[in-house]
Amino acid sequence: MNTAMQNPKSIESFELYAPKLATKEEFFVGGHRACQGCGEALAIRLMCKALGKDTVITNATGCMEVISSVYPTTAWNLPWIHVAFPNSASVGSGVEAGLTALRRKGKIADRRIKSVAIGGDGGTMDIGFQALSGAMERGHDMLYVCFDNEAYMNTGIQRSSGTPFLAATTTAPAGKVVPGNQVWKKNLPEIMVAHNVPYVATACQSYPIDFMNKVKKARQVKGPSYIHCFVTCPTGWRSPSETCIKLGRLALETGIFPLYEVEDGKYRMTVEVPEKRRPVQEYLKGQGRFRHLTPDQIQVIQERVDIEWDMLMIKVQNSKSRAELRAKRAK
Amino acid sequence: MGKRVGMEVAIASAEAAALCKFDVASVYPITPQSHVAEHLSDIVADGRVDASFITVESEHSALSSAMGASATGARVVTATSSQGLLFMSEVMPITSAMRLPIVMIIANRAVSGPINIWNDHSDIMPMRDTGWISFFADNGQEVVDMVIQAFKVGEDRRVMLPVNVNMDGFQLTHVVEPIIMPDQEEVDKFLPPYEPFATLHPDKVVSMGTLGMPEFFTEAQKSKNVALVNSKKVILEVWKEWEKQFGRKYEPIQSYRTEDAEIALLTMGSMGETAEIAIDELRKQGVKVGLLKIKLWRPFPFDELKKAVKGIKVLAVTDRACSFGGPGGPVFSEIRSALYDVPKRPKIVNFIIGLGGRDVPMEGFMEMVQKAAKGKLSEPYEFYGVRG
Amino acid sequence: MTEKKGPETWQEINPGCMVFRKGSAADYHTGSWRAKRPLWENEKCIKCGVCYIYCPEGCITEQKDGYFDANMDYCKGCGICAHECWPGAIKMVNEED
Numbered sequence: 081m082n083t084a085m086q087n088p089k090s091i092e093s094f095e096l097y098a099p100k101l102a103t104k105e106e107f108f109v110g111g112h113r114a115c116q117g118c119g120e121a122l123a124i125r126l127m128c129k130a131l132g133k134d135t136v137i138t139n140a141t142g143c144m145e146v147i148s149s150v151y152p153t154t155a156w157n158l159p160w161i162h163v164a165f166p167n168s169a170s171v172g173s174g175v176e177a178g179l180t181a182l183r184r185k186g187k188i189a190d191r192r193i194k195s196v197a198i199g200g201d202g203g204t205m206d207i208g209f210q211a212l213s214g215a216m217e218r219g220h221d222m223l224y225v226c227f228d229n230e231a232y233m234n235t236g237i238q239r240s241s242g243t244p245f246l247a248a249t250t251t252a253p254a255g256k257v258v259p260g261n262q263v264w265k266k267n268l269p270e271i272m273v274a275h276n277v278p279y280v281a282t283a284c285q286s287y288p289i290d291f292m293n294k295v296k297k298a299r300q301v302k303g304p305s306y307i308h309c310f311v312t313c314p315t316g317w318r319s320p321s322e323t324c325i326k327l328g329r330l331a332l333e334t335g336i337f338p339l340y341e342v343e344d345g346k347y348r349m350t351v352e353v354p355e356k357r358r359p360v361q362e363y364l365k366g367q368g369r370f371r372h373l374t375p376d377q378i379q380v381i382q383e384r385v386d387i388e389w390d391m392l393m394i395k396v397q398n399s400k401s402r403a404e405l406r407a408k409r410a411k
Numbered sequence: 412m413g414k415r416v417g418m419e420v421a422i423a424s425a426e427a428a429a430l431c432k433f434d435v436a437s438v439y440p441i442t443p444q445s446h447v448a449e450h451l452s453d454i455v456a457d458g459r460v461d462a463s464f465i466t467v468e469s470e471h472s473a474l475s476s477a478m479g480a481s482a483t484g485a486r487v488v489t490a491t492s493s494q495g496l497l498f499m500s501e502v503m504p505i506t507s508a509m510r511l512p513i514v515m516i517i518a519n520r521a522v523s524g525p526i527n528i529w530n531d532h533s534d535i536m537p538m539r540d541t542g543w544i545s546f547f548a549d550n551g552q553e554v555v556d557m558v559i560q561a562f563k564v565g566e567d568r569r570v571m572l573p574v575n576v577n578m579d580g581f582q583l584t585h586v587v588e589p590i591i592m593p594d595q596e597e598v599d600k601f602l603p604p605y606e607p608f609a610t611l612h613p614d615k616v617v618s619m620g621t622l623g624m625p626e627f628f629t630e631a632q633k634s635k636n637v638a639l640v641n642s643k644k645v646i647l648e649v650w651k652e653w654e655k656q657f658g659r660k661y662e663p664i665q666s667y668r669t670e671d672a673e674i675a676l677l678t679m680g681s682m683g684e685t686a687e688i689a690i691d692e693l694r695k696q697g698v699k700v701g702l703l704k705i706k707l708w709r710p711f712p713f714d715e716l717k718k719a720v721k722g723i724k725v726l727a728v729t730d731r732a733c734s735f736g737g738p739g740g741p742v743f744s745e746i747r748s749a750l751y752d753v754p755k756r757p758k759i760v761n762f763i764i765g766l767g768g769r770d771v772p773m774e775g776f777m778e779m780v781q782k783a784a785k786g787k788l789s790e791p792y793e794f795y796g797v798r799g
Numbered sequence: 800m801t802e803k804k805g806p807e808t809w810q811e812i813n814p815g816c817m818v819f820r821k822g823s824a825a826d827y828h829t830g831s832w833r834a835k836r837p838l839w840e841n842e843k844c845i846k847c848g849v850c851y852i853y854c855p856e857g858c859i860t861e862q863k864d865g866y867f868d869a870n871m872d873y874c875k876g877c878g879i880c881a882h883e884c885w886p887g888a889i890k891m892v893n894e895e896d
Contacts, residue, residue, distance in 0.1 A: 096845075096847055097846075097847050097848065099847065099848035099849055099851055099852035100846075100847070100848040100851075100861070102848075102852060104860070104861070106822075106857045108857065109822040109824055109825050109857060110824075110825060110829065110856040110857050110858045110870065110872070110873030111822075111823075111824035111825040111826060111827040111828070111829060111873060112824050112829075112856075113824075113827070113829070114855060116832065116875040116876060116877035116878075117855065117875075117877035117878065117879055118855050118877075119855070121855040121856075122853065122854070122855035122879075125854075125855065125857050126852075133613050134613050135613065136483070136611045136612075136613075138479060139620075145622070146622055148824065149618055149620070149621040149622050149818070150621070150622050150624060150824070150827075151621040151622060151623050151624070151627050151631075151816045151818060152621075152627070152805060152806060152813070152816075152818055152820075152823070153818060153820070153823040153824045153826055153827060154618035154621065154818040154820070154821065154822070154823055154824055155822065155824035155825075156616070156618050156821065156822070157616060157821045157822045158613065158616060158821075159611040159612055159613055159616050159617060159618075160611075160616075160617075160618045160619065161478075161479065161482050161611055161618075161619040161620050162619070162620035162621070163475060163478055163479075163502065163505055163509070163620055164475070164501055164502060164505060166471065166501075167471060167472060167475035167502065169472075170467060170471070170472035170475035170476045170479070171475045171476065171478055171479035171482075172479060173465060173467075173472075173476050173479065174435065174437060174465065174475065174476030174477060174478060174479025174480040174481075174482075174483075174487075175479040175480065175482065175483055175611060176479075177435050177437070177463040177465050177476065177479070177480050177485075178434065178435055178463075178479060178480030178481070178482070178483030178484070178485035178487070178611075179483050179611075180463055181434040181435055181461070181462055181463045181480070181485055182434060182483060182484060182485055184461065185434065185461055187434075187484070188483075188484070188610075188612060189614070193612070193613060195479075210468060210469060210471075210472075211468070211469075211471070211472050211475065213468065214467060214468030214469070214472055215472075217468075218465070218466060218467075218468075288852050288853070314877075320878075321877040321878055321879070322877060322878030322879055322881065322882035322891075323882065324853075324855075324877070324879050325853055325879055325882070325883050326882065326883075508815060508816070509815040509816075510814045510815040511815075571814055571815075608814060609815075609817055609819070615819075616819075616821040617817050617818065617819050617821075618817065618818040618821075619815060619817050620815075620816075621816045621817070621818050623816055627806065627812065627816070629809075630806065630808065630809035630811075630812045631809075631812050631816050633809035634809045634810070634812045634814070637809070638814070
């Protein structure tokens with residue numbers, strides 16, 4: 081059953097009719113070859129709406145590149161470039177450097193065009209990690225959005241550093257001895273915060289207005305910004321396509337994937353989570369990749385999620401922005 | 412016409428790029444290319460060229476960023492060497508496939524292992540089939556000239572391909588040579604502003620780097636190959652124009668004292684200069700010997716080679732790299748293959764020389780000529796000067 | 800450069816396999832993938848647009864009367880719209896029916 085029907089307020093802290101406020105213009109069109117109920121394709125569509133026309137997209141190799149650019153056609157209504165798997169961030173940084181130089185030299189029109197690089201969890205958290213770190217550290221005026229569906233889905237559901245603990249993938253299968261992925265998911269947003277990126281946020285396709293607002297905010301940043309967008313993959317998660325949105329919502333309501341933003345070092349929750357978080361079991365049970373879990377294993381995950389939640393709350397409650405700290409010193 | 416200066420060749424190569432008023436430089440430092448990276452950043456930091464210098468975190472990103480910038484319509488220069496070039500190798504064929512006319516200055520250096528920072532050609536040879544135009548310079552003057560020519564050739568609408576200019580690490584990069592630096596006005600006259608075929612800009616939307624299914628992939632490869640093969644016409648045109656404007660002649664294969672030669676050496680890169688002296692010395696002794704120097708490696712100058720070897724009975728090809736387990740050095744393989752269907756072809760022998768900075772003195776080339784005179788070596792190819 | 804809809808020879812391949820016809824993936828109709836199709840019961844519809852915002856294909860649009868409908872050329876039948884519709888105004892029916 082639709083979780084929003086049980087708790088309409090939980091869908092998002094925005095007006096019921098907010099979807100109608102989103103621009104009707106589509107920059108990522110139907111005809112793309114994404115699977116039925118693909119959360120990533122939906123997130124891309126929403127991101128493009130928030131970015132608008134003055135944008136250049138750099139796409140890492142991965143599902144979104146493959147399903148959108150089958151020559152001689154393209155699903156993109158925005159300028160778009162794909163080069164390879166590990167280098168979306170560096171190509172995007174070159175796009176930014178090129179546009180900036182050409183604008184400064186008067187060779188193109190004098191208006192701001194945002195360079196936005198995107199990649200999946202594999203292209204961002206693993207093979208593209210070095211390029212991402214470099215691009216963020218160098219301070220380019222660019223946004224990087226990671227669409228994290230928690231495995232190498234394009235090549236057939238192999239484990240990445242975004243794969244959650246104990247999830248079954250094709251390279252971390254639920255075997256007789258080893259029950260799926262043996263390590264906890266890498267916390268990339270936190271690593272981006274450690275890069276002193278002015279704006280870091282987490283997002284999810286199930287909270288479109290929150291996501292679009294974050295994209296708009298990131299777009300405004302004059303410098304690097306990073307959004308980690310959690311997206312459902314019905315094919316890789318072994319979940320029914322219609323539960324795409326529901327699973328994202330459950331990830332939030334269980335505390336598995338909280339939605340927050342870090343502005344200038346200060347943490348803030350952006351979507352309300354019920355006081356009493358749902359048990360992780362509710363999120364795990366709808367997905368074939370977790371089907372093999374025992375109650376004990378689920379308990380281990382529950383404890384970890386609780387602790388991570390507490391750690392995040394400590395940051396939310398205590399963190400200060402650099403601007404605040406500067407102001408304090410001035411006094 | 413320009414000004415003669417004494418300048419380190421690595422620095423001169425950066426100065427040549429500056430004369431081309433690049434918009435973006437995306438470079439990661441590596442020995443022996445470092446002075447190029449440093450000097451390009453000096454040029455940008457001092458505002459001598461209005462450009463962005465991207466201090467990338469790796470060579471993979473150096474070429475990737477260069478591609479991103481080039482795709483916006485910027486004139487882009489990068490530079491690397493050895494392991495750095497190999498790290499770029501994933502991106503190399505994509506650069507040419509996406510028809511982005513980036514210019515790359517390569518300070519040729521041995522590839523590990525064992526690790527070795529000195530000169531040979533084992534870095535560029537594995538890049539042979541990536542679809543780039545490849546120039547080889549003999550000396551500092553050629554480096555400067557070729558960097559400027561590279562932008563003009565690569566950016567030509569009939570070409571639209573990346574170009575690498577190869578200069579020997581240390582032997583050239585770290586040597587101060589007398590170089591005629593063209594004036595800015597001269598270069599401006601020679602090199603028009605870059606007018607890209609397509610750019611990443613919302614005013615005219617394009618998708619670059621699309622997915623080629625089996626039904627188009629072969630056609631895409633053929634199209635790239637034809638572009639590279641046809642670029643030779645433009646290269647010859649540009650070299651003619653250069654000669655007319657600057658007085659220095661460039662040919663895909665430069666012949667030295669081959670008129671009546673029966674034996675010829677063949678070199679690529681700076682060793683050609685030492686070989687010339689050896690030829691002079693042998694000529695004094697009455698040996699009918701000459702030298703062929705390859706300046707254009709890709710697209711390969713088949714016609715010019717056939718013409719250049721006319722009358723030559725023995726051709727001693729020198730290679731600065733090994734093709735392990737293969738038929739000989741990579742240059743040798745190409746030359747032999749290119750001459751296979753020539754009825755009166757010379758006998759061809761192969762010396763693998765100057766690996767990882769091993770010096771080859773004039774006497775060395777003289778000895779090679781003497782060994783080659785028989786038209787056959789004791790082995791299919793010889794590691795010249797190897798001990799044991 | 801004139802845009803070719805379907806290049807056949809190598810001469811017709813755009814340099815760099817660039818695609819200048821934006822949004823041309825729309826040529827490809829993914830509707831044939833569908834096993835089920837969404838049906839709107841407008842009496843229950845509150846015109847909130849949740850179906851529109853959550854469609855991965857972007858194929859649900861607001862009609863002149865304020866109700867929503869899907870372009871069946873692209874609808875893959877994922878069922879998200881029906882699942883997320885608050886008042887239950889959309890139901891998935893078998894394609895054959």
